[in-house]
Amino acid sequence: MIVEILIGILFTGCGLFYLACIWATIDFFKPWQRKKLTPIPDSAVLSASVSLMVPICGLDDRAARNWEAFCQQTDCGPYEVLFGIADPQDSAIPILQAIQANYPHRVRLFINLPPRGANYKDSTLSYLLEAAYHEWLIFADSDISVTSHYIREVMFPLVHHHADLITCAFIARQPKTLSSAIASLNRCCDFIPSALIARKLEGGLRFAIGMTIALHRDTLKQAGGLHLNRIGSDYNLGKRCAQTGATIEFLSSVLESDTGNENFYQLYTRELRWSRTIRFNKGNAYYTILFCFGSVYALILLVVSLRIPGIPLWMQQVSFGLVILRYLQAWIACWNMDSRQLTAWFPWLLLRDFVSFLTWLMGCWGNSILWRGRHLRIQEDGIIES
Numbered sequence: 001m002i003v004e005i006l007i008g009i010l011f012t013g014c015g016l017f018y019l020a021c022i023w024a025t026i027d028f029f030k031p032w033q034r035k036k037l038t039p040i041p042d043s044a045v046l047s048a049s050v051s052l053m054v055p056i057c058g059l060d061d062r063a064a065r066n067w068e069a070f071c072q073q074t075d076c077g078p079y080e081v082l083f084g085i086a087d088p089q090d091s092a093i094p095i096l097q098a099i100q101a102n103y104p105h106r107v108r109l110f111i112n113l114p115p116r117g118a119n120y121k122d123s124t125l126s127y128l129l130e131a132a133y134h135e136w137l138i139f140a141d142s143d144i145s146v147t148s149h150y151i152r153e154v155m156f157p158l159v160h161h162h163a164d165l166i167t168c169a170f171i172a173r174q175p176k177t178l179s180s181a182i183a184s185l186n187r188c189c190d191f192i193p194s195a196l197i198a199r200k201l202e203g204g205l206r207f208a209i210g211m212t213i214a215l216h217r218d219t220l221k222q223a224g225g226l227h228l229n230r231i232g233s234d235y236n237l238g239k240r241c242a243q244t245g246a247t248i249e250f251l252s253s254v255l256e257s258d259t260g261n262e263n264f265y266q267l268y269t270r271e272l273r274w275s276r277t278i279r280f281n282k283g284n285a286y287y288t289i290l291f292c293f294g295s296v297y298a299l300i301l302l303v304v305s306l307r308i309p310g311i312p313l314w315m316q317q318v319s320f321g322l323v324i325l326r327y328l329q330a331w332i333a334c335w336n337m338d339s340r341q342l343t344a345w346f347p348w349l350l351l352r353d354f355v356s357f358l359t360w361l362m363g364c365w366g367n368s369i370l371w372r373g374r375h376l377r378i379q380e381d382g383i384i385e386s
Contacts, residue, residue, distance in 0.1 A: 004315070007297075007301070007315060010290075010291070010297060011294065011297065011298075011315075011322060013290075014294025014297065014322060015294060015318075015322060016291075017197075017292055017294065018294060018322070018325045018326055018328075019325070021193035021194070021197065021329050021333070022193075022328070022329050022332050024193055024197045024199070024200055025192075025193050025329075025333050025336050025337075026332065026336065027196075027200075028196050028199075028250070028252075029252075029337065030336075042075075042156065044156075044159040044160060045075070045077060045152055045155050045156055045159055046075075046077050047077055047159075048076075048077045048136050048155050048158075049077050049078045049133070049134040049135065049136060050077060050078070050134055050136045050137070050151055050155065051079070051082060051128075051132035051134040051138070052070055052079055052080065052081045052138045052151065053082045053084070053125055053128040053129065053137065053138065053139050054067070054070060054081065054083050054084070054140050054142050055084050055085075055124035055125055055141075055142065056083055056085045056090065056092050056096065056124075056142050057086070057087070057090065057092075057121070057142070057372060058091060058092060059091050059092050060142060060143040060258050061143075061258045061261065062145065063095060063142070063143075064095050064098075066142070066144065066146070066258070067083070067095070067099055067142070068099055068102075069146050069147075069148070070140070070146065070150075071099065071102075071103045071106055071107055073148055073150060073152070074148045074149065075149060075152045076149075076151040076152045076155060077155075078134075079106070079134070079151055080106060080107075080108065080132070080133060080134065081107045081108070082107075082108050082109075082110065082128040082131060083096050083099075083107065083108070083109050083110070084110045084113055084124040084125070084127055084128045085111050085112070085124070086112070086113045086120055087112075088112040090111075096109050108131065110127055110128065113127045117227075117229040118228070118229045118376060118384045118385055119227075119230055119233055119384065120372075121210075121233075122227065122228050122233050123228050125139055125226060126226050126228060129226065135216055135217045135218075136155065136158070136214070136215075136216055136217075137214065137215060137216070137217055137220065138154060138212065138213070138214040139210070139212070139214075140211070140212050141210055141211045141212070141257075143258045144170060144212070144255050144257050144258075145255070145257070145258070146255065146256075153251060154166050154168075154212065154214045154251060157251075158214060158216070162249065163247045164215060164216070164241065164246035164247045164248070165215040165219060165246055165248045165249075166213075166214040166215070166249060166250075166251055167205070167211075167212055167213055167214075167238065167248065167249075167250060167251070168209060168250065168253075168254070169187070169191075169192045169195070169209065169211070169250060169251075169254045169337075170187065170209070170211045170254060170255040170256070170257035171184055171187050171254050171256065171257060171337060171339050171342075172184040172187070172256070172257050172258060173256060173338070173341050173342065174341050175345070176261075177261060178345075179262055179263055179264050179266075179267050180261070180262070181342070181348060182264075182267060182345075182348065182351065182352050182355060183262070183267055183271075184339075184342060184345075185330070185342060185345060185349060185352045186271070186352060186355075186356060187257075188330075188333050188342055189329070189330040189334065189342075189349070190292070190356060192337065193329070193333055194292070195207075195209075195250075196250075199250070204247060204248060204249070205238065205242070205248035205249060205250065206238065206242040206248065207235045207236075207239055207242075207248070208237055208241070208248060209234055209238075210233070211255060211257065212251070212255065213234060213238075215241070215246075219241060219244075219246055220237075222244045223237060223240040223241040223243075223246070224240055229383055229384060229385070230381075230382045230383060230384065231273070231277045231280070231369065231378055231382050231384045232277040232278070232280075232281050233382075235277075235281055235382075239281075254337050254338070254339075267355070268355070268358075269369075269370045271359040272363060272370075273369040273370065273371055274359075275359045275360055275362065275363025276366065276367065276369055276378055277369070277378065279363055280380065280381065281381070281382045286363070286364075287364070292360075293353060293356065293360070294322040294326060295323050295326040295349075295350055295353045296350075296353050296354055296357045297322075298318075298319035298320070298322040298323050299323070299350060301315055301316070301319045302316060302319050302320075305319075326349070326353070330346065331343060367379070369384075
């Protein structure tokens with residue numbers, strides 16, 4: 001009886017989580033609620049001068065095309081693009097030098113930037129921030145693919161005071177390998193819906209995503225600036241901004257991101273790093289993720305019921321229902337985020353869920369992570385050391 005009660009509580013929690021994902025996704029992405037772009041031109045956007053900063057480490061798929069897109073922005077104010085590289089032997093340097101030659105009045109390239117802290121990405125950004133000319137700042141990851149209206153879309157809610165910090169979700173909509181598809185399904189069907197639930201429960205976003213962080217220099221200063229010895233520094237920066245009273249919001253469109261050609265081991269180590277990062281940043285709230293794996297528990301129970309007679313019929317029925325609800329939730333996420341191509345990978349969705357469960361479980365303990373070939377340890381509040 002006790003086991004049945006515990007299973008009932010677990011399954012109820014998982015079902016409510018899937019329903020909350022559906023509700024939060026539809027509520028944010030429904031067409032009549034999306035913030036529309038202002039008609040061209042918009043005087044406030046056109047008068048905002050922007051420094052777009054991109055830290056580089058190595059070459060991702062479609063790197064040259066992605067980086068050149070930063071330099072081809074339209075319908076926005078004056079802007080500069082600052083690329084920074086810590087390693088003077090980085091393979092990306094020739095490509096960036098060619099881009100700089102094509103856009104000499106827009107692009108500035110900074111090479112050989114010695115690390116100032118354990119977080120090399122934020123260390124590089126700190127150099128770019130010091131060199132930036134303008135007061136409006138955009139920190140962008142190097143593996144996103146942006147449209148020619150990227151700056152305009154990001155700046156519109158800022159200059160019109162709809163938010164003090166804009167951050168962006170991201171999806172690789174056309175993965176080419178199974179491991180890439182597994183990664184993208186996580187972002188579309190799990191991460192973004194979960195973030196939207198948190199946005200609802202906390203009365204707004206209280207974190208940021210490093211793919212894009214746009215804010216005014218004063219907002220960054222009030223939050224304490226960049227921290228160079230943290231893992232999950234993007235999350236932490238958003239949290240510190242929210243603590244100052246700043247309003248954080250998602251961009252209504254979801255950016256395209258490369259998943260590259262990483263193998264399953266690389267996928268696992270990256271997601272384990274994320275899991276342990278979340279644990280050290282969120283504390284005990286990390287363990288509530290237990291209720292995010294309803295399909296995993298359901299499949300385990302269905303397999304057990306084939307081996308062990310006497311499993312109550314209601315448990316088997318609820319298990320089937322959870323699996324169906326999971327597929328419905330994932331389909332709604334893909335549909336609303338213009339990622340219908342990902343549904344072709346749905347036969348692997350349950351494998352995705354087992355990988356998520358494994359990385360969450362392994363993230364429940366331990367403090368070591370692997371980040372771009374570097375073995376690091378996480379201390380309290382996300383502080384990292386070699």
